[in-house]
Amino acid sequence: MAKRIISTQEAPAALGFYSQATATDTTLYCSGQIGIRPDTGELEHGVEAQARQAFRNLEAVIAEADRxxxxxxxxxIFLASIDDFAVVNxxxxxxxxxxxxxRSCLAVAALPKGALVEVEAIVDLAP
Known part of the structure; x- marks a missing residue:
């Protein structure tokens, strides 16, 4: 099974030594997305705006794989505070x-760039 790299400019570039997503013939593994706007590189303000942008970023990566x-x-879903569960949900x-x-949702000690929420996904690529 060959590994393919999935990348789009419609989501923020990776912040380190990883890919936005990798794929096999049947599965797409999406790296975590935080609420950074790809057009400005800036983190949205507030958990609701960050969550919405993180899901948009994830959606863009998934769309690049035609899903x-x-x-x-x-x-x-990773949260800086479990108190934000209802909003992110x-x-x-x-x-x-x-x-x-x-779905799993958990609170963590900290997220990259001081983000309040991060989302990652596993996607079915089977025809």
Whole structure:
């Protein structure tokens, strides 16, 4: 199984030594996206705006692989504060419809660039 790199200018460039996503013939593994606007490189202000932008960024990476959020099998959400769960959950509902993907959501000590939320996904690429 050969590994392909998925990259788009519609999402922020990787902040380190990793790819926006890698793919096999059947699965897309998306790196975590935070709420950075790809056009300015700036982090959005507030958890709701950051969550919305993070999901937009994730959506752009998935679209580069010719898929949509409908093919997301597993979603992981990292929060700087678990108190933001309800807000981020509501924003997630703007990007996903039933049947929803499996999901984990956890609070972490810190996120890159002081972000409040980060999202990553595993996507089905099977025809």
């Amino acid at each position: 949509s959020t409908a093919q997301v099998m597993k979603l992981t 509501r924003v997630m509902g703007e990007f996903f419809e039933a049947p929803y993907p499996a």
